[in-house]
Amino acid sequence: MKEKKSNFSNSIGFVLAAAGSAVGVGNIWRFPYLCAKDGGGLFLIIYLILVLTFGFVLLTTDIAIGRKTKQNALKAFGTLHPKWRFLGYLTFLVPALIMTYYSVIGGWITKYFCEYIISDGSALSKDSYFTSFITSKVSPIVFMLIFLALTAWIVYRGVEKGIEKFSRFIMPGLIILILVIAIFSLTLSKKDTDGTVRTGLQGLWVYLYPDFSGLTVKRFLEILLDAMSQLFFSLSVSMGIMVTYGSYVKDDVNLNKSINQIEIFDTGVAFLAGMMIIPAVFVFLGTDGMASGPSLIFISLPKVFEAMGPVGKITAIAFFLMMGFAALTSCVSVMETLVANCMEIFHKTRKQMCSMIGIYSLITAVLICLGYNALYFELPLPNGATAQLLDVMDYISNSFLMPFISFLTSILVGWVIGPKYIISEVERNGEHFGRARLYSFMIRFVVPVVMLILFLVSTGIGNLF
Structure with a gap:
């Protein structure tokens, strides 16, 4: 028996759920790191321009397609044009790959949160702690399982009672935690042995100053x-998530206003994350402390928390609680997309599909955990980096598939069905779509070219030119 179609109860529920999907671990560690690496304020300016152009176009396209067709990503593209049904299957691959490792990262965050709760956290600041933890054979799997079980429980409860209700509680809490820690970071200071004093406000200047040198x-x-790569991380576009969430949006919701609110939420959180992390790391570790990825969250920041003294433990608990919220909202959206798609494929209930996707996620996540010990290998990627199992899954989904899907989507919307199809959906209730002309120009001429370049770079072909 087919279940009744679920919907978000109102626009606020949709905005908070969509923003929760967009705001993830990538916003917290990747955005500040890239900002510090790429000229501070210069990166901020470029990223903001991209959000208002590419981000707006891709987000609008996904959500409008979802609401117009009332289908998840697997069927939505076939509804737009029968010959483009394959694009729905490509989008299905992205969350299927991301789900293999996102709960593993969520487990790492859960582990650190629990350790700071039960101990003073001094052991976590050691350089070897993170490596010894992820290479152990049992502990990472246990904490991954805790995180995955919570994710599955929220998705099992459905759209309104699970995802929306959870997002209404978590998102305000996430914003408050980030804001409090960001303000606290600006009050920090440290005096070096040579008498030099580094302050949080100086770190803020490092963050905001556009470095053109x-x-x-x-x-x-x-x-x-x-910046474009971060945009994919940040807005959850071109992976079927926003198409699926869009299909849950009621027809009377002001789509243009909701999309603007999601952009503001997501970009605001990313900006505050930089304001939270960069000043603190600058004060205690200097500019050399801005390492990328897991090194920033799980190695550099524990050193910062230890250097803070007694208040460090409280700050660490608040930080990893916030990180857990961010990871959970994103992981929920990824699993929801897989569950919604599989309900269509297999014509099963949400309960049955949650169990099925949960088992798939558990098996693949265990394999990812073992990728740091029993299944460890090193594989060179087209970008020159050396990867193991988690990195390979991340590279295929984010650097390879997502630009390719965005390229194909822009061709479909810009040149096959026409931009008016999307514009008419945004203006369904008589709302004014102020960026309609920009949307038409971007989706037809700019997005296809840039996405093709990104795709060629991800394959290594672009390095030949």
């Missing part, structure tokens, strides 16, 4: 690609 065309393109 040594800027060349090649360097500008590198920053542009970093």
